[in-house]
Amino acid sequence: MNEAEFADPRRYDRWRAKAMGWDEVGRSAEGGMHDMREIKIRRGSVLFRIGHSRSDRGAVPDAINLSSPWWMSDESFLDLCSSVRIIGGELQSLGRYKLSVAERYGVFDTVFQVVTSGALGAFRGAGVPVFEGGSNGQPLRPLAWPGREIPQYFIPGLRDLDSNKPTGLADKTFVPRPAMxxxxxxxxxxxxxxR
Structure with missing residues (x-):
């Protein structure tokens, strides 16, 4: 469904850089993934993400969460949930650390689940630690740091490469289950x- 994003070498390189945390506008890198591999997500796959009901800019519509390129397999998500039950704590906190999601991206409070209606190309890798600080003599402070790493997906084409706005691919490719x-x-x- 997003084959065009992989067929053009320039677009492919830009998507790969975004998946590794490169921000073209700010000319900086933060977060992203390492040990990336190109994969195919098959039709009928179940994907999850923990999204945001709100951020610093206000309410975050479901359409924005569904068009995010950051997803994980059902196996990875259930492994994360199992870890919470085994070691205690909250899914939001453990998820932030294992997936390397800093608080400034939103409240990380809503589970989104979709079934794919077509095959999708994606990059698969583990989150890179996210830091803040480091200016005016302040040390870098980890905001998110993966323990036992959870594989995650970055799906090019769900948002526009330049404007970062939804492209409509999520509407064509995802059959969403109710967010909760x-x-x-x-x-x-x-x-x-x-049971």
Missing amino acids: PVSTWMQHLDRLIA
Whole structure:
């Protein structure tokens, strides 16, 4: 469904750089993934992401969350949920650290689940630690740092390469299940495990 993003070498290189955390506008790098591999997500795959109901700029519509290039497989997501149950804590906190998502990106409070209606090209890798500080003699402080790394996907073409606005690919490719708050998802998971 997003083959054009991989067929053009210049676009491919720009998408790859974005997946590695490169910001063309700010001419800087932050976060992203390492040990990346190009993969194909098959039709009928179940994908998850923990998105944001709001950010510093206000409410974040579902369409913005669904068009984010950052997703994970059902296996990775359930591994993350299992880790929360084994070691304790909250999915939001552990997810931030394992996926390297800094707080400034949003509240990280909503679980999005989709089924793919077509094949998609993606990059698969592990999150790079995100830091803040480092100016005026201040030391760098980790905002997010993966422990046991959770593989994640970066799907080119869900947003426009230049404007970062949704392209409509998510509407064509994703069959969304109802989004739910992280706390509701964990209660739902507990009920499934108790059966």
